[in-house]
Amino acid sequence: MGGRGAPASRFRKTVMKIIAHVDARDEIADVQTPGTLRLFERAADGWRVVDEAAFAISAQANLASIQKLLRGVIERFGAGHAFVSGGNRGLVYSLLQEEGFRVWKARGPLAALDLDAFAQRDAELARDRETEARERAFAALFCSPGGCSAGEGGPTRRHLTPEAIDAVHRLAESLPDGRLRIDLEAVFARYRDANSVDVLAPLLEARRFSSLEILCDHLPRWFSAKIAALGLAAEITPRGAGVRALVIPIAKG
Numbered sequence: 001m002g003g004r005g006a007p008a009s010r011f012r013k014t015v016m017k018i019i020a021h022v023d024a025r026d027e028i029a030d031v032q033t034p035g036t037l038r039l040f041e042r043a044a045d046g047w048r049v050v051d052e053a054a055f056a057i058s059a060q061a062n063l064a065s066i067q068k069l070l071r072g073v074i075e076r077f078g079a080g081h082a083f084v085s086g087g088n089r090g091l092v093y094s095l096l097q098e099e100g101f102r103v104w105k106a107r108g109p110l111a112a113l114d115l116d117a118f119a120q121r122d123a124e125l126a127r128d129r130e131t132e133a134r135e136r137a138f139a140a141l142f143c144s145p146g147g148c149s150a151g152e153g154g155p156t157r158r159h160l161t162p163e164a165i166d167a168v169h170r171l172a173e174s175l176p177d178g179r180l181r182i183d184l185e186a187v188f189a190r191y192r193d194a195n196s197v198d199v200l201a202p203l204l205e206a207r208r209f210s211s212l213e214i215l216c217d218h219l220p221r222w223f224s225a226k227i228a229a230l231g232l233a234a235e236i237t238p239r240g241a242g243v244r245a246l247v248i249p250i251a252k253g
Contacts, residue, residue, distance in 0.1 A: 016042040016119055019077055019101075020110055021055060021085035028106045028113070030086035031093070032057060039077050040115060047115045051077065057092065070095055082122040084113070102126060168202040178210035185217060185242070196220040204230055207249065217242040 018040040023029035034056035041050045053076060057066060070092075080100040087093065088105040096103055102125050106113060172182040180203070187199055197220070203212060204226060219236065227234055227247060235246045 016123070017050075017078070017081040018047075018115060018119065018122070019081050019083045020113070021083075022110050026110050028084060028086050028108060028110055031055070032090075033086070037073065037077070038110070039081075042115075042119065053077075063091070066092060067095065070099065074099060082118070084118070102129070165202045165206060168199060169206065169208060171199065172203060172212075175213075178208075179213070180209040180211070181213040181215070183215045185215070197222070201226065204232065204247065207232075210248070212247040214245040214247065215239065215242065216245075219243060219245055 020038045020040065021029055021031055021033075021035055022038060023033050023035040029035050035054075037053050037055045038049055039051040040047045053073075055069075055073070057069065061069075081102075082104060083096055083101040084104045084106050086105065086107060088103045093103050102122055104118070104122070169180075171187055172180040175181055182199065182203065184196065184199060188194055196216075200214065200220070200223070203209075207230070223234075223245075231250050232247050233250050234248075237244050237246075
């Protein structure tokens with residue numbers, strides 16, 4: 001594959017890129033049509049083509065050869081971009097989505113595609129998928145084989161992956177100055193199979209906070225021993241029918 005390159009620019013804190021597949025007439029085309037992949041990048045003065053390469057899938061291509069072709073695309077253009085073509089169903093599109101591409105179907109001349117409007121829709125889709133991924137990571141704590149099994153008396157659970165720990169942290173509300181707040185009742189209403197160990201233990205163990213405010217109807221029996229073992233302290237006050245616990249690290253002196 002031959003083409004041209006240009007310096008990267010920033011959009012929404014990351015480089016916003018769109019890959020479009022076009023035929024010889026510069027019409028947006030299905031990937032089964034031999035054509036060109038054109039990589040667009042958002043710059044301060046609008047969109048510009050920063051790379052392009054010929055793209056063709058043989059009618060006799062098997063899974064291995066298609067995967068090899070797509071690996072070449074990823075090596076050249078990177079993964080996780082929007083991918084626009086004349087279709088969105090079939091093996092090639094499934095493989096693209098597995099690699100993190102957001103697949104879009106469009107028709108007509110490429111020049112008629114409103115890239116700004118399209119980029120806004122794609123950014124919304126990317127955010128939705130990020131949220132869905134976090135939801136799946138957290139839900140997996142309760143439904144996967146070898147998952148958590150903990151009673152109120154003492155927590156015992158599997159080793160959590162960094163992704164799972166991050167998913168738990170996303171449940172907490174981020175406040176200024178490194179403070180976190182989590183409403184356990186709201187979490188349990190959303191995830192009916194969750195328990196206090198699933199949610200609180202990863203937050204306490206990771207210690208990614210200057211203070212952690214916990215809102216709940218009651219604190220689990222293991223809570224006091226856990227925070228003491230972690231070098232944390234808690235101020236517990238009544239809150240309506242429940243309690244509020246403010247957890248802070250114990251200053252080393």
